[in-house]
Amino acid sequence: SGIHQDGMLKERSTYEIMRPEEVGVPKTDLVLGKHSGRHAFGDTLAKMGITISGDALNSAFVRFKELADRKVEITDADLEAIVAEELGTTxxxxxxxxxxxxxxxxxxxxxxxxxxxxxxxxxxxxxxxxxxxxxxxxxxxxxxxxxxxxxxxxxxxxxxxxxxxxxxxxxxxxxxxxxxxxxxxxxxxxxxxxxxxxxxxxxxxxxxxxxxxxxxxxx
CATH class of the missing domain: 3.30.160.270 (Alpha-isopropylmalate synthase LeuA, regulatory domain)
Known part of the structure:
Protein backbone atom coordinates (compact mmCIF):
# COMPACT_ATOMS: atom_id res chain seq x y z
CA SER A 1 0.00 0.00 0.00
CA GLY A 2 0.98 3.67 -0.16
CA ILE A 3 1.43 3.76 3.63
CA HIS A 4 3.70 0.71 3.53
CA GLN A 5 5.87 2.25 0.81
CA ASP A 6 6.07 5.56 2.66
CA GLY A 7 7.17 3.72 5.79
CA MET A 8 9.83 1.77 3.93
CA LEU A 9 11.21 4.95 2.44
CA LYS A 10 11.52 6.50 5.89
CA GLU A 11 12.65 3.44 7.88
CA ARG A 12 13.07 0.06 6.17
CA SER A 13 13.67 -1.81 9.44
CA THR A 14 10.03 -1.24 10.39
CA TYR A 15 8.82 -3.45 7.53
CA GLU A 16 11.80 -5.73 6.83
CA ILE A 17 12.56 -8.52 9.34
CA MET A 18 16.12 -8.69 8.04
CA ARG A 19 18.04 -6.73 5.47
CA PRO A 20 18.07 -8.48 2.06
CA GLU A 21 21.79 -7.72 1.72
CA GLU A 22 22.49 -9.89 4.78
CA VAL A 23 21.39 -13.03 2.94
CA GLY A 24 22.98 -12.17 -0.36
CA VAL A 25 19.90 -10.70 -2.00
CA PRO A 26 19.92 -7.24 -3.57
CA LYS A 27 18.16 -4.53 -1.59
CA THR A 28 14.37 -4.43 -1.74
CA ASP A 29 13.05 -2.47 -4.70
CA LEU A 30 9.67 -0.78 -4.41
CA VAL A 31 7.20 -1.88 -7.06
CA LEU A 32 5.04 1.05 -8.06
CA GLY A 33 1.35 0.45 -8.55
CA LYS A 34 -2.04 2.14 -8.26
CA HIS A 35 -1.69 2.59 -4.47
CA SER A 36 1.76 4.19 -4.61
CA GLY A 37 1.93 7.72 -3.27
CA ARG A 38 3.76 10.82 -4.45
CA HIS A 39 6.66 10.14 -2.07
CA ALA A 40 7.36 6.68 -3.50
CA PHE A 41 6.96 8.03 -7.03
CA GLY A 42 9.42 10.87 -6.47
CA ASP A 43 11.89 8.59 -4.67
CA THR A 44 11.85 6.11 -7.53
CA LEU A 45 12.52 8.84 -10.09
CA ALA A 46 15.39 10.17 -7.98
CA LYS A 47 16.97 6.70 -7.80
CA MET A 48 16.67 6.47 -11.58
CA GLY A 49 18.63 9.71 -11.85
CA ILE A 50 15.65 11.66 -13.16
CA THR A 51 15.43 15.30 -12.07
CA ILE A 52 11.93 16.75 -12.33
CA SER A 53 10.04 19.21 -10.15
CA GLY A 54 7.21 21.73 -9.98
CA ASP A 55 4.34 21.52 -12.46
CA ALA A 56 6.14 18.87 -14.52
CA LEU A 57 6.42 16.58 -11.48
CA ASN A 58 2.78 17.12 -10.56
CA SER A 59 1.66 16.36 -14.12
CA ALA A 60 3.90 13.29 -14.32
CA PHE A 61 2.42 11.96 -11.07
CA VAL A 62 -1.12 12.43 -12.40
CA ARG A 63 -0.15 10.56 -15.60
CA PHE A 64 1.45 7.82 -13.48
CA LYS A 65 -1.76 7.35 -11.47
CA GLU A 66 -3.80 7.18 -14.69
CA LEU A 67 -1.47 4.51 -16.06
CA ALA A 68 -1.42 2.61 -12.76
CA ASP A 69 -5.20 2.18 -13.02
CA ARG A 70 -4.60 0.25 -16.26
CA LYS A 71 -1.40 -1.67 -15.51
CA VAL A 72 -0.66 -4.08 -12.67
CA GLU A 73 2.98 -3.04 -12.45
CA ILE A 74 4.77 0.08 -13.67
CA THR A 75 8.27 -0.45 -15.06
CA ASP A 76 11.25 1.92 -15.19
CA ALA A 77 10.71 2.21 -18.94
CA ASP A 78 7.11 3.31 -18.31
CA LEU A 79 8.29 6.00 -15.90
CA GLU A 80 10.95 7.24 -18.31
CA ALA A 81 8.36 7.54 -21.08
CA ILE A 82 5.92 9.41 -18.83
CA VAL A 83 8.59 11.87 -17.67
CA ALA A 84 9.90 12.39 -21.20
CA GLU A 85 6.38 13.28 -22.32
CA GLU A 86 5.79 15.70 -19.45
CA LEU A 87 9.17 17.43 -19.72
CA GLY A 88 8.38 18.13 -23.34
CA THR A 89 4.87 19.47 -22.80
CA THR A 90 4.42 21.01 -19.36
Missing part, protein backbone atom coordinates in the same frame (compact mmCIF):
# COMPACT_ATOMS: atom_id res chain seq x y z
CA UNK A 91 4.16 24.80 -19.68
CA UNK A 92 1.64 27.04 -17.93
CA UNK A 93 -0.22 28.10 -21.11
CA UNK A 94 -0.18 24.68 -22.76
CA UNK A 95 -3.34 22.88 -23.78
CA UNK A 96 -3.91 19.76 -21.66
CA UNK A 97 -5.97 16.72 -22.60
CA UNK A 98 -8.74 16.22 -20.04
CA UNK A 99 -10.94 13.74 -21.88
CA UNK A 100 -10.98 11.78 -25.13
CA UNK A 101 -13.84 9.70 -26.49
CA UNK A 102 -13.62 7.83 -29.78
CA UNK A 103 -16.10 5.68 -31.67
CA UNK A 104 -15.93 3.85 -34.97
CA UNK A 105 -15.70 0.48 -36.61
CA UNK A 106 -15.98 -1.34 -39.90
CA UNK A 107 -19.36 0.26 -40.59
CA UNK A 108 -19.63 3.53 -38.66
CA UNK A 109 -17.67 6.70 -39.47
CA UNK A 110 -14.80 7.17 -36.98
CA UNK A 111 -15.60 10.04 -34.64
CA UNK A 112 -13.73 11.64 -31.74
CA UNK A 113 -14.63 14.09 -29.00
CA UNK A 114 -11.94 15.89 -27.02
CA UNK A 115 -12.06 18.11 -23.96
CA UNK A 116 -8.99 20.28 -23.44
CA UNK A 117 -8.10 22.73 -20.70
CA UNK A 118 -5.93 25.82 -20.86
CA UNK A 119 -5.40 28.02 -17.83
CA UNK A 120 -8.70 26.90 -16.32
CA UNK A 121 -10.72 27.23 -19.54
CA UNK A 122 -12.36 24.15 -21.05
CA UNK A 123 -12.39 23.67 -24.81
CA UNK A 124 -14.47 20.94 -26.44
CA UNK A 125 -14.70 19.74 -30.02
CA UNK A 126 -15.95 16.78 -32.04
CA UNK A 127 -14.71 15.63 -35.43
CA UNK A 128 -14.88 12.77 -37.92
CA UNK A 129 -11.89 11.27 -39.70
CA UNK A 130 -10.50 8.48 -41.85
CA UNK A 131 -9.72 6.57 -38.65
CA UNK A 132 -9.98 7.11 -34.91
CA UNK A 133 -6.50 8.67 -34.71
CA UNK A 134 -7.27 11.02 -37.60
CA UNK A 135 -10.59 11.95 -35.97
CA UNK A 136 -8.86 12.68 -32.64
CA UNK A 137 -6.28 14.90 -34.34
CA UNK A 138 -9.00 16.76 -36.25
CA UNK A 139 -10.92 17.34 -33.02
CA UNK A 140 -7.79 18.74 -31.37
CA UNK A 141 -7.22 21.06 -34.35
CA UNK A 142 -10.80 22.29 -34.04
CA UNK A 143 -10.56 22.85 -30.28
CA UNK A 144 -7.21 24.67 -30.38
CA UNK A 145 -7.65 26.55 -33.63
CA UNK A 146 -4.19 25.42 -34.74
CA UNK A 147 -4.17 24.14 -38.33
CA UNK A 148 -1.47 21.45 -38.16
CA UNK A 149 -1.03 18.57 -40.60
CA UNK A 150 0.38 15.18 -39.64
CA UNK A 151 3.45 14.39 -41.79
CA UNK A 152 5.14 11.62 -39.79
CA UNK A 153 4.02 8.91 -37.39
CA UNK A 154 5.88 6.26 -35.38
CA UNK A 155 4.59 4.01 -32.62
CA UNK A 156 6.52 1.53 -30.49
CA UNK A 157 5.83 -0.53 -27.37
CA UNK A 158 7.77 0.67 -24.33
CA UNK A 159 7.21 -2.62 -22.51
CA UNK A 160 5.85 -6.06 -23.37
CA UNK A 161 2.52 -7.65 -22.50
CA UNK A 162 -1.09 -6.96 -23.31
CA UNK A 163 -1.02 -3.83 -21.15
CA UNK A 164 2.14 -2.47 -22.81
CA UNK A 165 2.64 1.27 -22.83
CA UNK A 166 2.57 2.65 -26.38
CA UNK A 167 5.04 5.43 -27.23
CA UNK A 168 3.97 7.59 -30.19
CA UNK A 169 6.22 10.15 -31.84
CA UNK A 170 4.77 12.28 -34.61
CA UNK A 171 5.84 15.13 -36.86
CA UNK A 172 3.44 17.89 -37.84
CA UNK A 173 3.56 20.87 -40.16
CA UNK A 174 1.81 24.13 -39.38
CA UNK A 175 2.51 26.81 -41.95
CA UNK A 176 6.29 27.12 -42.14
CA UNK A 177 6.76 25.39 -38.78
CA UNK A 178 7.67 21.71 -38.49
CA UNK A 179 7.74 20.17 -35.02
CA UNK A 180 7.52 16.79 -33.34
CA UNK A 181 5.36 15.61 -30.46
CA UNK A 182 5.41 12.63 -28.15
CA UNK A 183 2.64 10.85 -26.24
CA UNK A 184 2.40 7.69 -24.16
CA UNK A 185 -0.55 5.57 -23.10
CA UNK A 186 -1.71 1.96 -23.00
CA UNK A 187 -4.19 3.05 -25.70
CA UNK A 188 -2.56 3.93 -29.03
CA UNK A 189 -5.32 6.40 -29.97
CA UNK A 190 -4.84 8.30 -26.72
CA UNK A 191 -1.05 8.19 -27.11
CA UNK A 192 -1.44 9.60 -30.63
CA UNK A 193 -3.76 12.35 -29.42
CA UNK A 194 -1.30 13.29 -26.68
CA UNK A 195 1.55 13.35 -29.20
CA UNK A 196 -0.44 15.54 -31.59
CA UNK A 197 -1.40 17.90 -28.77
CA UNK A 198 2.25 18.05 -27.67
CA UNK A 199 3.19 19.16 -31.18
CA UNK A 200 0.37 21.72 -31.26
CA UNK A 201 1.63 23.18 -27.99
CA UNK A 202 5.12 23.52 -29.47
CA UNK A 203 3.68 25.38 -32.46
CA UNK A 204 1.83 27.73 -30.12
CA UNK A 205 5.00 28.39 -28.11
CA UNK A 206 7.02 29.12 -31.24
CA UNK A 207 4.41 31.57 -32.47
CA UNK A 208 4.16 33.24 -29.06
CA UNK A 209 7.95 33.75 -28.96
CA UNK A 210 7.85 35.15 -32.50
CA UNK A 211 5.14 37.65 -31.52
CA UNK A 212 7.18 38.76 -28.50
CA UNK A 213 10.27 39.32 -30.66
CA UNK A 214 8.26 41.33 -33.18
CA UNK A 215 6.78 43.45 -30.39
CA UNK A 216 10.27 44.14 -29.02
CA UNK A 217 11.53 45.23 -32.44
CA UNK A 218 8.49 47.38 -33.07
CA UNK A 219 6.97 48.56 -36.36
Missing amino acids: VARDFALEDLEVAGGTVGVPRARVVLTREGEKLEATAEGDGMIDAACRAIKSATGVDASLIGFNVSAVTGGVDALGDVIIQVEAGSDKVSGRGVSTDVVEASARAFLSAVNKVERMRARSEVRQAEVGP
Whole structure:
Protein backbone atom coordinates (compact mmCIF):
# COMPACT_ATOMS: atom_id res chain seq x y z
CA SER A 1 0.00 0.00 0.00
CA GLY A 2 0.98 3.67 -0.16
CA ILE A 3 1.43 3.76 3.63
CA HIS A 4 3.70 0.71 3.53
CA GLN A 5 5.87 2.25 0.81
CA ASP A 6 6.07 5.56 2.66
CA GLY A 7 7.17 3.72 5.79
CA MET A 8 9.83 1.77 3.93
CA LEU A 9 11.21 4.95 2.44
CA LYS A 10 11.52 6.50 5.89
CA GLU A 11 12.65 3.44 7.88
CA ARG A 12 13.07 0.06 6.17
CA SER A 13 13.67 -1.81 9.44
CA THR A 14 10.03 -1.24 10.39
CA TYR A 15 8.82 -3.45 7.53
CA GLU A 16 11.80 -5.73 6.83
CA ILE A 17 12.56 -8.52 9.34
CA MET A 18 16.12 -8.69 8.04
CA ARG A 19 18.04 -6.73 5.47
CA PRO A 20 18.07 -8.48 2.06
CA GLU A 21 21.79 -7.72 1.72
CA GLU A 22 22.49 -9.89 4.78
CA VAL A 23 21.39 -13.03 2.94
CA GLY A 24 22.98 -12.17 -0.36
CA VAL A 25 19.90 -10.70 -2.00
CA PRO A 26 19.92 -7.24 -3.57
CA LYS A 27 18.16 -4.53 -1.59
CA THR A 28 14.37 -4.43 -1.74
CA ASP A 29 13.05 -2.47 -4.70
CA LEU A 30 9.67 -0.78 -4.41
CA VAL A 31 7.20 -1.88 -7.06
CA LEU A 32 5.04 1.05 -8.06
CA GLY A 33 1.35 0.45 -8.55
CA LYS A 34 -2.04 2.14 -8.26
CA HIS A 35 -1.69 2.59 -4.47
CA SER A 36 1.76 4.19 -4.61
CA GLY A 37 1.93 7.72 -3.27
CA ARG A 38 3.76 10.82 -4.45
CA HIS A 39 6.66 10.14 -2.07
CA ALA A 40 7.36 6.68 -3.50
CA PHE A 41 6.96 8.03 -7.03
CA GLY A 42 9.42 10.87 -6.47
CA ASP A 43 11.89 8.59 -4.67
CA THR A 44 11.85 6.11 -7.53
CA LEU A 45 12.52 8.84 -10.09
CA ALA A 46 15.39 10.17 -7.98
CA LYS A 47 16.97 6.70 -7.80
CA MET A 48 16.67 6.47 -11.58
CA GLY A 49 18.63 9.71 -11.85
CA ILE A 50 15.65 11.66 -13.16
CA THR A 51 15.43 15.30 -12.07
CA ILE A 52 11.93 16.75 -12.33
CA SER A 53 10.04 19.21 -10.15
CA GLY A 54 7.21 21.73 -9.98
CA ASP A 55 4.34 21.52 -12.46
CA ALA A 56 6.14 18.87 -14.52
CA LEU A 57 6.42 16.58 -11.48
CA ASN A 58 2.78 17.12 -10.56
CA SER A 59 1.66 16.36 -14.12
CA ALA A 60 3.90 13.29 -14.32
CA PHE A 61 2.42 11.96 -11.07
CA VAL A 62 -1.12 12.43 -12.40
CA ARG A 63 -0.15 10.56 -15.60
CA PHE A 64 1.45 7.82 -13.48
CA LYS A 65 -1.76 7.35 -11.47
CA GLU A 66 -3.80 7.18 -14.69
CA LEU A 67 -1.47 4.51 -16.06
CA ALA A 68 -1.42 2.61 -12.76
CA ASP A 69 -5.20 2.18 -13.02
CA ARG A 70 -4.60 0.25 -16.26
CA LYS A 71 -1.40 -1.67 -15.51
CA VAL A 72 -0.66 -4.08 -12.67
CA GLU A 73 2.98 -3.04 -12.45
CA ILE A 74 4.77 0.08 -13.67
CA THR A 75 8.27 -0.45 -15.06
CA ASP A 76 11.25 1.92 -15.19
CA ALA A 77 10.71 2.21 -18.94
CA ASP A 78 7.11 3.31 -18.31
CA LEU A 79 8.29 6.00 -15.90
CA GLU A 80 10.95 7.24 -18.31
CA ALA A 81 8.36 7.54 -21.08
CA ILE A 82 5.92 9.41 -18.83
CA VAL A 83 8.59 11.87 -17.67
CA ALA A 84 9.90 12.39 -21.20
CA GLU A 85 6.38 13.28 -22.32
CA GLU A 86 5.79 15.70 -19.45
CA LEU A 87 9.17 17.43 -19.72
CA GLY A 88 8.38 18.13 -23.34
CA THR A 89 4.87 19.47 -22.80
CA THR A 90 4.42 21.01 -19.36
CA VAL A 91 4.16 24.80 -19.68
CA ALA A 92 1.64 27.04 -17.93
CA ARG A 93 -0.22 28.10 -21.11
CA ASP A 94 -0.18 24.68 -22.76
CA PHE A 95 -3.34 22.88 -23.78
CA ALA A 96 -3.91 19.76 -21.66
CA LEU A 97 -5.97 16.72 -22.60
CA GLU A 98 -8.74 16.22 -20.04
CA ASP A 99 -10.94 13.74 -21.88
CA LEU A 100 -10.98 11.78 -25.13
CA GLU A 101 -13.84 9.70 -26.49
CA VAL A 102 -13.62 7.83 -29.78
CA ALA A 103 -16.10 5.68 -31.67
CA GLY A 104 -15.93 3.85 -34.97
CA GLY A 105 -15.70 0.48 -36.61
CA THR A 106 -15.98 -1.34 -39.90
CA VAL A 107 -19.36 0.26 -40.59
CA GLY A 108 -19.63 3.53 -38.66
CA VAL A 109 -17.67 6.70 -39.47
CA PRO A 110 -14.80 7.17 -36.98
CA ARG A 111 -15.60 10.04 -34.64
CA ALA A 112 -13.73 11.64 -31.74
CA ARG A 113 -14.63 14.09 -29.00
CA VAL A 114 -11.94 15.89 -27.02
CA VAL A 115 -12.06 18.11 -23.96
CA LEU A 116 -8.99 20.28 -23.44
CA THR A 117 -8.10 22.73 -20.70
CA ARG A 118 -5.93 25.82 -20.86
CA GLU A 119 -5.40 28.02 -17.83
CA GLY A 120 -8.70 26.90 -16.32
CA GLU A 121 -10.72 27.23 -19.54
CA LYS A 122 -12.36 24.15 -21.05
CA LEU A 123 -12.39 23.67 -24.81
CA GLU A 124 -14.47 20.94 -26.44
CA ALA A 125 -14.70 19.74 -30.02
CA THR A 126 -15.95 16.78 -32.04
CA ALA A 127 -14.71 15.63 -35.43
CA GLU A 128 -14.88 12.77 -37.92
CA GLY A 129 -11.89 11.27 -39.70
CA ASP A 130 -10.50 8.48 -41.85
CA GLY A 131 -9.72 6.57 -38.65
CA MET A 132 -9.98 7.11 -34.91
CA ILE A 133 -6.50 8.67 -34.71
CA ASP A 134 -7.27 11.02 -37.60
CA ALA A 135 -10.59 11.95 -35.97
CA ALA A 136 -8.86 12.68 -32.64
CA CYS A 137 -6.28 14.90 -34.34
CA ARG A 138 -9.00 16.76 -36.25
CA ALA A 139 -10.92 17.34 -33.02
CA ILE A 140 -7.79 18.74 -31.37
CA LYS A 141 -7.22 21.06 -34.35
CA SER A 142 -10.80 22.29 -34.04
CA ALA A 143 -10.56 22.85 -30.28
CA THR A 144 -7.21 24.67 -30.38
CA GLY A 145 -7.65 26.55 -33.63
CA VAL A 146 -4.19 25.42 -34.74
CA ASP A 147 -4.17 24.14 -38.33
CA ALA A 148 -1.47 21.45 -38.16
CA SER A 149 -1.03 18.57 -40.60
CA LEU A 150 0.38 15.18 -39.64
CA ILE A 151 3.45 14.39 -41.79
CA GLY A 152 5.14 11.62 -39.79
CA PHE A 153 4.02 8.91 -37.39
CA ASN A 154 5.88 6.26 -35.38
CA VAL A 155 4.59 4.01 -32.62
CA SER A 156 6.52 1.53 -30.49
CA ALA A 157 5.83 -0.53 -27.37
CA VAL A 158 7.77 0.67 -24.33
CA THR A 159 7.21 -2.62 -22.51
CA GLY A 160 5.85 -6.06 -23.37
CA GLY A 161 2.52 -7.65 -22.50
CA VAL A 162 -1.09 -6.96 -23.31
CA ASP A 163 -1.02 -3.83 -21.15
CA ALA A 164 2.14 -2.47 -22.81
CA LEU A 165 2.64 1.27 -22.83
CA GLY A 166 2.57 2.65 -26.38
CA ASP A 167 5.04 5.43 -27.23
CA VAL A 168 3.97 7.59 -30.19
CA ILE A 169 6.22 10.15 -31.84
CA ILE A 170 4.77 12.28 -34.61
CA GLN A 171 5.84 15.13 -36.86
CA VAL A 172 3.44 17.89 -37.84
CA GLU A 173 3.56 20.87 -40.16
CA ALA A 174 1.81 24.13 -39.38
CA GLY A 175 2.51 26.81 -41.95
CA SER A 176 6.29 27.12 -42.14
CA ASP A 177 6.76 25.39 -38.78
CA LYS A 178 7.67 21.71 -38.49
CA VAL A 179 7.74 20.17 -35.02
CA SER A 180 7.52 16.79 -33.34
CA GLY A 181 5.36 15.61 -30.46
CA ARG A 182 5.41 12.63 -28.15
CA GLY A 183 2.64 10.85 -26.24
CA VAL A 184 2.40 7.69 -24.16
CA SER A 185 -0.55 5.57 -23.10
CA THR A 186 -1.71 1.96 -23.00
CA ASP A 187 -4.19 3.05 -25.70
CA VAL A 188 -2.56 3.93 -29.03
CA VAL A 189 -5.32 6.40 -29.97
CA GLU A 190 -4.84 8.30 -26.72
CA ALA A 191 -1.05 8.19 -27.11
CA SER A 192 -1.44 9.60 -30.63
CA ALA A 193 -3.76 12.35 -29.42
CA ARG A 194 -1.30 13.29 -26.68
CA ALA A 195 1.55 13.35 -29.20
CA PHE A 196 -0.44 15.54 -31.59
CA LEU A 197 -1.40 17.90 -28.77
CA SER A 198 2.25 18.05 -27.67
CA ALA A 199 3.19 19.16 -31.18
CA VAL A 200 0.37 21.72 -31.26
CA ASN A 201 1.63 23.18 -27.99
CA LYS A 202 5.12 23.52 -29.47
CA VAL A 203 3.68 25.38 -32.46
CA GLU A 204 1.83 27.73 -30.12
CA ARG A 205 5.00 28.39 -28.11
CA MET A 206 7.02 29.12 -31.24
CA ARG A 207 4.41 31.57 -32.47
CA ALA A 208 4.16 33.24 -29.06
CA ARG A 209 7.95 33.75 -28.96
CA SER A 210 7.85 35.15 -32.50
CA GLU A 211 5.14 37.65 -31.52
CA VAL A 212 7.18 38.76 -28.50
CA ARG A 213 10.27 39.32 -30.66
CA GLN A 214 8.26 41.33 -33.18
CA ALA A 215 6.78 43.45 -30.39
CA GLU A 216 10.27 44.14 -29.02
CA VAL A 217 11.53 45.23 -32.44
CA GLY A 218 8.49 47.38 -33.07
CA PRO A 219 6.97 48.56 -36.36
